[in-house]
Amino acid sequence: MAHSPEVIAELEDKANLVRRNIVRIFESSKQGHAGGTMSSVDIVTALYFHHLKLDKNNCDWPERDRVILSKAHAAEAIYAVLPEIGYVSRDMLDKYYAFRSQFQGHADRWCTPGIDYSGGSLGQGLSFAAGMAKAEKIHTAIHPPTVQVTTANYPKLILKYNPAYRVFCIVGDGELNEGQNWEAMMFAAKYKLDNLVCIVDYNKFQLDGPVEMIMPIEPLADKFKSFGWDVREINGHSMREIIDTLDLVNNLYGDGKPKCIIAHTVKGHGIPVWESVHLHYSRLEGTTIAVKEGREIYG
Amino acid sequence: MAKYNKYVQIGPATATAGAAETAMVKVSQKYPNIVVVLEDMGMPGLEWFKKNAPERIVECGIAEANGAVIAGALAAEGFIPFIHSFSFAVIERAYNQIRQSILVDRFNVKITARDAPWGDLGISHDIVEGIACTRCLPNLVILNPADAVEAEKAYIAMVDYVGPVYFRMEYSAPAPYKIFTEDYPFEIGKAYAIKDGKDATIIATGYLVTEAIKAVEILEKEGLDVGILNISTIKPLDEEAIIKVAEQTRAIVTAEGGTIIGGLGDAVASVLSESAPAALVKVGVEDEFSQSARLTAEVDELKDFFGLGAKDLVISVKEAIAKREQFKLVRK
Numbered sequence: 223m224a225h226s227p228e229v230i231a232e233l234e235d236k237a238n239l240v241r242r243n244i245v246r247i248f249e250s251s252k253q254g255h256a257g258g259t260m261s262s263v264d265i266v267t268a269l270y271f272h273h274l275k276l277d278k279n280n281c282d283w284p285e286r287d288r289v290i291l292s293k294a295h296a297a298e299a300i301y302a303v304l305p306e307i308g309y310v311s312r313d314m315l316d317k318y319y320a321f322r323s324q325f326q327g328h329a330d331r332w333c334t335p336g337i338d339y340s341g342g343s344l345g346q347g348l349s350f351a352a353g354m355a356k357a358e359k360i361h362t363a364i365h366p367p368t369v370q371v372t373t374a375n376y377p378k379l380i381l382k383y384n385p386a387y388r389v390f391c392i393v394g395d396g397e398l399n400e401g402q403n404w405e406a407m408m409f410a411a412k413y414k415l416d417n418l419v420c421i422v423d424y425n426k427f428q429l430d431g432p433v434e435m436i437m438p439i440e441p442l443a444d445k446f447k448s449f450g451w452d453v454r455e456i457n458g459h460s461m462r463e464i465i466d467t468l469d470l471v472n473n474l475y476g477d478g479k480p481k482c483i484i485a486h487t488v489k490g491h492g493i494p495v496w497e498s499v500h501l502h503y504s505r506l507e508g509t510t511i512a513v514k515e516g517r518e519i520y521g
Numbered sequence: 522m523a524k525y526n527k528y529v530q531i532g533p534a535t536a537t538a539g540a541a542e543t544a545m546v547k548v549s550q551k552y553p554n555i556v557v558v559l560e561d562m563g564m565p566g567l568e569w570f571k572k573n574a575p576e577r578i579v580e581c582g583i584a585e586a587n588g589a590v591i592a593g594a595l596a597a598e599g600f601i602p603f604i605h606s607f608s609f610a611v612i613e614r615a616y617n618q619i620r621q622s623i624l625v626d627r628f629n630v631k632i633t634a635r636d637a638p639w640g641d642l643g644i645s646h647d648i649v650e651g652i653a654c655t656r657c658l659p660n661l662v663i664l665n666p667a668d669a670v671e672a673e674k675a676y677i678a679m680v681d682y683v684g685p686v687y688f689r690m691e692y693s694a695p696a697p698y699k700i701f702t703e704d705y706p707f708e709i710g711k712a713y714a715i716k717d718g719k720d721a722t723i724i725a726t727g728y729l730v731t732e733a734i735k736a737v738e739i740l741e742k743e744g745l746d747v748g749i750l751n752i753s754t755i756k757p758l759d760e761e762a763i764i765k766v767a768e769q770t771r772a773i774v775t776a777e778g779g780t781i782i783g784g785l786g787d788a789v790a791s792v793l794s795e796s797a798p799a800a801l802v803k804v805g806v807e808d809e810f811s812q813s814a815r816l817t818a819e820v821d822e823l824k825d826f827f828g829l830g831a832k833d834l835v836i837s838v839k840e841a842i843a844k845r846e847q848f849k850l851v852r853k
Contacts, residue, residue, distance in 0.1 A: 331597075331626050338597075343621040349587045350622055353594020356579060360556065360600070363576040402618075405587035413579075 225465060229272075233461045236306075237267040238520050241492050243302035243315055245516030247325075248509050251318040255295040256496045256504035256512065257489035258394060261425035261458070265485055266299045268464040269390060270307065273472075281309045281336040285387050288354050290339045292347020293394035293423060297329035300337065309336035345400025348420060351391035352410045355418035355480075358386050385417040385475065392421050396428030399437045404449070407480075411450030414478035419471055420451075422482065423458065425489040427500040446482045458485025492519070523741045525716045528706070531734060532699030538692055540669040541565040541633065544676035545603075549574070552680060555601045560588045562606035565633065589615035589623060589630075596628035601680060608636035608651045612687070616654070623685050624660045630685050637691035637728070637778050638806050638827065639820050643813035649806045652726075652755055653783030655687050662709060663755040665689040667730035668700040671753055674707035682709055689755075691778055694728040695820055700751075712759035714766065718748030719852070721772035721838045721845075724763065726752045726785050729776035729804075732824075735831035740838060747838055752785060760792045767797035771850040772841040774802045776834055781805035800844035802837040804829065 240263050248254055269289060270276070277283035291300060298318065305312040310324050317323040324334045328342030339350050362385070393403065410418055422442070430436050439445070446453045452474060456463040464485070471481040490496030493512050496504065504512055525531065545566025549555050557564045559580040564570075570578050579595070581588035585606060592602035604611055611634045612619060623630045636651035655663055664679060664686060666672040672690075679686040700715065715730070716737060723733040733749045740747045750766050752759065767773055773793065775786035786803030793799050806827050814823035824830050 340621065340625045343617050346586075346590045346618055346622050349590035349618075350594045350597075352587075353591035354598055356591065357595050357598035357600060360576060360579075360595075361598070364553075402584075402586045402590070405581075405584035406590075409581060409584070409587055409591065 225462065230461050233267060233272055233465070236271045237264050237461065239306065240267050240299065240302045241516065242520035243305070244298050245513055245520055246315045247298050247301060247318045248504065248516070249513045250316040252509050253503070253505050254298055254318065255502065256493070257427065257501045258293055258296040258423065258425065259298040260491045260493055260496060261487035261489050262293070262296050262299045262392060262423045263492065264459050264461060264464060265392065265421055265423060266303060268461060268468060270303045272465055273468045274390070275387065276307065278308050287387050288338045288351070288389040290347045290351040290354070290389060290391040291329045291337075292339075292341055292351070292391055293344070293397055294329040294339070294341025294347070296392075296394070296423070297325070300329065301325045304334070304336050307336065310334065344394070344397035345402045348391050348393055348403050348406040349409070351389045351418055351420070352406045352415055355389045355410070355415040356413050358389070358417055359413065359415065361386060388417045388419065388472075390419045390421065392423055394428075395422060395424045395426065395433050395439060396436070398422070398439050398442070407446065407449040407451065410480040415480045416475050416478050418480045419468070420480065420482045422484045423487055424484055425487045427489045427502065429502045443484055450479065451482045452477070452479040453482045453484065455484045455486065458487035459491060523716060523737055526714055528702050528704065528713075529700060529715050530702045534696040535669045535699045536696040537666065537669045537672040537690065540672035541676055541690065544673045545569070548677055548680040552601055554599060555603065555680070556595055558588055558592045558595065558602045558604045560585050560604060560606045560611060562610070564603060564605045585610045585614040586618045589618040592630045593622035593626070593628045596623070596630050597626070601629050601631065603631045603633060605633045606635075607646050608634035608648050608689070609646060612651070612655060620658060624658055627660050627684050629683055631679055631688065632686065633688040633690060635692045636689045637694050638811040639694055639778070639814060639823050641813050641816045644810045647811035647813065649780040649809070649811055650783070651689060652777065652779045652785060656756055656783060656788065660685060661756065662686045663689065664709070664753060665727040665755055666753050667725075667727060667751050668697045670699065670701040670703060670705060671707055674705065675753060678707055678709050689727065691728045694778065695817055695824070697728050697731040698734060700730065700734070707753070710754050710757050710759060712754070712762035713751045714762070715749040715751050718746045718770060720745045720747055720770060721774065721841050722748040722750055722766040722770045723774045723776055723834060723838065724750045724752060724766070724785070724789050725776040726755060728778050729829065732829065732831045732834055733776055736834035736838065739831060739835050745838070745842075755785060755788070758788050758792070760796065763789055763792045764797040767793055767799040768853040771799045771852050772838070772845040773799045774804060774834060774837045774841050776804045776829070778829065779805055780808065782808060798850060800841045800848055800850060802841045802844070804834060804837050
């Protein structure tokens with residue numbers, strides 16, 4: 223079922239709110255992983271404000287959908303969302319990188335309510351997501367569900383039956399250089415983890431330069447397919463494409479295939495000064511210009 | 522025969538492998554949330570799982586990096602995952618994965634590994650740095666039992682404890698003596714004085730406790746009363762017990778089946794230099810890798826080559842006593 227233009231417009235507003243929060247984060251921290259944060263904003267917004275099964279009053283709800291931010295340096299994108307859900311106080315937006323802050327340099331499960339994975343060492347998130355998805359399968363095998371979840375009590379999903387939870391893993395394109403991703407892909411296909419969705423934030427740049435020069439990963443869709451995954455390619459900045467594709471792969475649950483959404487994005491998207499140079503990490507003086515630009519655009 | 526403390530009854534050599542097997546079957550029935558995460562290298566108690574709980578087997582293949590993180594994730598979801606292989610693979614190949622995806626969040630993963638400098642497999646598999654490379658990792662408990670009785674008890678205690686544990690198995694070593702009685706009360710973090718002594722103390726771990734017992738018997742005949750402190754929890758280290766024996770004898774020999782750089786010897790040295798000055802001689806593998814030796818005939822030869830046998834310990838004890846006199850250290 224196609225979503226109405228109002229739903230799309232509302233989510234686009236939310237994405238701009240997330241960008242505004244990110245600008246506020248950078249205003250106080252003065253530095254951070256700008257490029258990969260901005261490229262993932264629309265994906266993160268679609269997940270948290272539209273797609274995920276969450277309990278706003280309980281970030282540890284056992285049946286919540288999991289989000290594994292494998293590219294944990296882009297934590298600012300999720301940090302910008304968490305106060306809007308109510309998992310952390312809004313003051314935290316001014317405490318990124320700070321000592322004893324809930325907003326650590328990289329996403330940290332131990333410190334931050336609503337964060338499912340402590341990342342930062344690249345290439346491990348997809349394994350962790352696959353492990354969580356496998357855990358759901360083992361739980362279900364040991365304790366088969368007695369109550370079938372129907373569209374009535376969870377109307378967003380049109381399913382014959384549902385997993386207890388789904389796992390969404392956001393990986394960067396550069397981190398696909400790590401061999402462990404491909405171990406995890408084999409594992410996910412072997413165990414038919416159709417409750418796992420890997421979203422590649424394909425912004426085409428890594429720290430040293432363009433992905434195609436540093437370590438080419440193409441043909442990426444074919445690689446995932448050959449590993450036994452269901453693959454979709456989308457524009458990662460089109461809200462409609464993102465939510466339609468998330469709904470689509472949800473409805474494929476039961477086909478025994480892990481899902482991959484390759485989201486073509488732009489590094490630094492939404493802040494012209496970052497976008498123009500595909501910036502990976504913003505430092506002091508550059509941040510001041512970016513924050514000024516961000517304030518003008520997002521208020 | 523020297524006089525040993527309570528719960529010690531020296532018996533014939535008994536392999537520890539069977540103890541882990543027995544313990545795994547026991548704990549797997551007690552904890553229905555144990556899952557075995559395989560890395561194509563088997564697992565103690567695997568046959569029981571195949572027969573009784575195949576849904577709790579997760580095979581990752583020869584992909585230890587993935588295996589370690591899968592285990593962390595399963596622990597995050599309430600399972601007690603076990604990973605097992607040779608230590609070079611399960612730990613060293615996945616060192617950062619264990620750090621990042623298990624230890625950082627204290628996930629309740631149990632790591633068991635074949636880890637010893639002696640064996641038939643050669644430099645790749647016979648590891649000297651197993652203790653040294655894990656001791657520095659925060660949030661990790663490290664166990665290294667001395668005999669089959671302690672191995673079974675430690676294995677069960679590891680599962681009762683909530684948090685990441687590394688359980689070291691010196692499988693390929695010559696089997697250790699049966700040392701403890703069945704009612705020996707094992708506790709994580711507690712060292713146990715197998716024998717008291719007034720002239721010197723051997724602080725040993727794992728199979729080297731057996732060599733320490735042999736050494737003490739030789740020294741007894743020469744008129745020296747030497748104690749043995751069994752360190753089966755490498756971390757957290759029982760500093761109190763070490764200080765106690767150090768004050769009693771002021772002559773300490775550490776004995777371990779691994780490198781002396783960063784191992785038990787260095788851990789004890791830190792305690793002594795900070796809290797209880799004593800003469801120290803570290804016995805272990807010097808700064809070198811291992812090599813293969815045919816099981817079991819040549820392993821003793823390899824052990825002697827590394828200077829890890831009873832007769833090396835005898836020499837080291839005398840050296841420690843001489844140092845004590847030279848340093849003019851006074852016993853309590």
